[in-house]
Amino acid sequence: MSGLSDTQLIILSAAAQRDDRNVLPLPGSLRGGAAHKVIGALLRRELVEETPTDRLAKADPALNRIWRNDEDGRAILLRITDAGLAAIGIERGDNDAPEAAGPAPAPKTRKPRSGTKQARLIEMLRAEGGATIDEIAKALDWQPHTVRGALAGALKKRLGLTITSEKVEGRGRVYRIACD
Known part of the structure; x- marks a missing residue:
């Protein structure tokens, strides 16, 4: 839709x-x-x-x-x-469908709509090499503070994804979505 x-x-x-x-x-x-x-x-x-x-x-x-x-x-x-x-x-x-007196079933994993900036962000973070703030900002035409906000707000807080980061020689801090 x-x-x-x-x-x-x-x-x-x-x-x-x-x-x-x-x-x-x-x-x-x-x-x-x-x-x-x-x-x-x-x-x-x-x-x-x-x-x-x-x-x-x-x-x-x-x-x-x-x-x-x-x-x-x-x-x-x-x-x-x-x-x-x-x-x-x-x-x-x-x-x-949940039973009238029983608990609701566990939710299924959400698949983001393809083509959205959020879907592209998630795809970049799931890629083998991860992505830096600058790489994400350039790919999505965002400011760096917008990228940081999306990582902390939309992905971590709202969607509950675990974001990891590490410093990589020659690239700087690289962010990834942790595999469960």
């Missing part, structure tokens, strides 16, 4: 990796009106859905797990839908 912003892709990818498929917590920099705009677009496209609960819990900014409360005070969660999973390249068959 095309037309998803990087922020929407990060939100959907993070939700797909959570056992309960909860969209929350959102990335740390996404708050207030911007958060409502992004989530509203995902709701309209039916990539996420509101799931009412029987709990009478208030939205807690510290935990950031409850989207809102209905008129009766019950907590409403946001969960990624099957369409949302498909939008980021994760197929879910009938056998993968």
Whole structure:
């Protein structure tokens, strides 16, 4: 599915990796009106859905797990839908559907859409020789601080990838995605 912003892709990818498929917590920099705009677009496209609960819990900014409360005070969660999973390249068959009383299945590994800068970054870091900040910046037409932010934010914090680095004679500091 095309037309998803990087922020929407990060939100959907993070939700797909959570056992309960909860969209929350959102990335740390996404708050207030911007958060409502992004989530509203995902709701309209039916990539996420509101799931009412029987709990009478208030939205807690510290935990950031409850989207809102209905008129009766019950907590409403946001969960990624099957369409949302498909939008980021994760197929879910009938056998993968969670049981009503049981835990949700472990998320499948996300495959980034080909052709995106994030996919190219991951590809460079998975290459045998890894990549330096300067090599990545040149290949993606980014500033060095943007590369460092993507490594620490999008890849490490949001996608949970392990990034390693080492100094290599003649190249400088080389970064790689660690193999699990």
